[in-house]
Amino acid sequence: MSAETYTGPLTTAGHEAYLATQTPVLTASNISIEYQVDPPVKAVRNVSLTLNRGEILGLAGESGCGKTTLAYGINQLLKPPALRTSGEITFHDKEGYDINVAQLSGDKLRAFRWDKISMVFQGAMNSLNPVISIKAQLFDVLTTHRPDMTKEAKQARAEELLTLVGVDPRRLDSFAHELSGGMRQRVMIAMALALNPQVMIMDEPTTALDVVVQRGILREIMRLREQFNFAVIFITHDLPLLLEISDRIAVMLQGEIVELNTSENIYENPQHEYTKRLLGSFPSLTGDRGSFVRTGVDETATRKEGL
């Protein structure tokens, strides 16, 4: 896979059919991001991506493939030495107007971010401020973006948000260290939800959690998505999880999206060698024993052939 031969992500006809039924909320085209070190490292190469309204788009890839960098680039959150060297990002508001995200800076960017696109960070349990209460942090978001809100309204909204993510509103006065990992992650989701954004970027939101807690949070995300119809860019290296929850999946490799399709199509009809390899790299929980043979008894059937 070299940059010269890259002509955009592989996909199938089924993907076009799916796209025809959707309306975009965020369009990113020809995004390139470089790390300005010596020599410069191209972390994201010429990526174009459309996120549809109310859709969960999974961004899959291994560590170092540029998936997190891309998400930060889309939200204008890059910090030195990362720099977006090219690309257009357009946000299609549900009110009918477009916002050129790539041109935003300063106050306008601050107003846009969180209001339209919010983020749930990797290791969010550590991105809560340890010395101020959950309530103060939720209020902070509301005060910054909704200066007209009364204290009572903020209180009511904060309680509502915690209830929405499945945390007892009585926990509002707690501090981060008093909450379990899963609860902190739920609080982070509540904060991301505070302004009713149309897009949420979630960077490995459940990676550090136990499976049962993870399942609960995924369920919460799915439910909230149904209720509020926001679109999600869900970043993780856990392809089985993505296959289960996302509508579409973009597979990233070395800063490029090598395959983009609906989850069904990716699972049933992968086009790119790398996608096939990723799919073959986890054994099935309940299916036949497949290629993953430890004892050397069954060496004939491989999972690859079964795909």
Next chain:
Amino acid sequence: MSLEVKNLTKDFKIRSGMKSSNFRAVNDVSFTLEPGKTIALVGESGSGKSTIARMIAKLENPSAGNIVVDGKDSNVHGRALRDYRHNVQMVFQDPFASLNPFHSIAHHIDRPLRLHGKASNAAEAQDQVIELLERVNLKPAGDIAKRRPHELSGGQRQRVAIARALAPGAKYLIADEPVSMLDVSIRLSVLNLLARLQREDNLGVLYITHDLATARHFSDEILVMYKGNIVERGPSDEVILNPQHEYTKLLLGAAPNPANHGKLRDSVRAELAAGLSEDRDQFGTRGL
């Protein structure tokens, strides 16, 4: 010939101010690990599975119960402890933390070789280091041996950790979440490597994991742990395909399964339509 864990219990003292209370991390756990077999210890964080690993590796002492390896008790010191370690070795979870950043790869394998009398001089040790690195598919071994940990990828580091555990000629290997820190696409290769080494050396492996799928495929027997207790045990296919305990069922239901795509969405939709918002919460995990 086996590694027997008998009624193992571990209490941790928790001090808060002047008061101290006991926390039972492991409660009366027994199992027998035979050479050539793999037992998977499955559970969530805090279930006590890593504490069991650390007790078998003699990094912690049991509060009650004992560990018997080939007829010898683990409660020993000095020369006998060295003999114990000779038989029981461990692979740690985080390959980025388990290798000393200051030392070369060769040092990590050279030391156990010397400590356990596998090599008496530098040349002999060097030959065996190369041999071990080649066994774990790190080639060119001579080149890798000279490097330092930060020059290797996570998967390569974990292979070094496996080579280090094999160096004393161990018969029992404790693998504590050996692949959970690695990228998905290389996990299988590391597990396959472990499986091959197990066949070659007839190793008894205790595979500690939270991943039910690899537990099923990699082990003969599965023990499901919940809050320090073993709540279900049996042949791996039996436990996964026909779970009996509610907690096992909960774990199975929570594991991501690509074949279920769209099902979570549909069930959420159905739930919303029906006006229900609470799912089963038998183990108090909602809101955790």
Next chain:
Amino acid sequence: MSNNNLHPDFDSDGAMSAGAGDELVAAATPGGTLVMDKDAGVPEFEEAAANSGPVKTRRFKDMLPRLDFKLGLGLFLTLGIVLFAIIGPFVTQDPRNYDNATFLKPGGEHLLGTNNLGADLLAQLAEGAAGSIMVGVVAGIIAVTLSLFFGIVAGYVGGYVDEGLSLITNIMLVIPGLPLIIVIASYMESRSMMVIAVVLGITSWAGAAIVLRLQAKSLRNRDYVAASRVAGEKTWRIICVEILPNLLPLLAAQFLSAVVLSILSEAGLSYLGLGPSGSITWGTMLNQASQHNAFYIGAWWWFIPPGLMIALLGCGLSLINFSIDETINPKLRTAPAAVKAIRKAEKAAAKAAKKGATA
């Protein structure tokens, strides 16, 4: 995985992390990476060995600070003064030769003039350099040795040993240093340089010991230490071979701080008249100058050179220390550099855009 929250794909060292880089190599050639394990027919994905050029084998190299302006200036000042202390006595008069005229101004035969007794001040300055450095180094070695013992042993062994050693450390920490030294020094009849150095050493180790104890506590819980225990290493070997090398930069920094502190304290003590009796150090020079009213007489050549030397040596050692700090915490260095690189790139982009617009 990464400690840098905002750029998890990116290592704080300013290069793609080794792990990520290699996996990219493996992924880059899908065909070539699937290696069949012939014995069992089980496919094993093989990670291609990263070809990152010549393999580094020197372990100490990464720990050395990078030679930049700061470090260069620091080394220049420090080594210059050390050389002066070594070579000076050979080319100057005997500093205790009182045959010269008194209060000679700098120039001619006496580059820095003479004092009230007619001693050559350049010779005194050189002898004083040797004295001050000696006191600093000896006190530094004593302080680091003590902090190593109290810090590492307490941190690694833990339990009652830790509580006992920590208690002593904390007591030493809260005793105010200079007053204690003054009390000790004023009780002693004759104070040789070594006695002063020992007193300075045993009163200045506690702060470093606390830092080392915390470091040792954290290193003790690292998996590689646990792995060494499982391999069967003895405790003393784990401390010396597995833990200490990783603390070398920290120890070096603590040593230099202790040296600077001791040189300054010695000067202070000497100025108060509690310094080494009978030897010449920069501090005793200052003390003499002040006792004989050099300032009022206008004999600036008597007190400015030793004062300046103390300042320059302190400055030089501190600059070296800053560079060592940067190897302990690379972010101190890479963050400003990264911001600079971005500005440069943005400027270049703006320039290119302008060019495009005008063309």
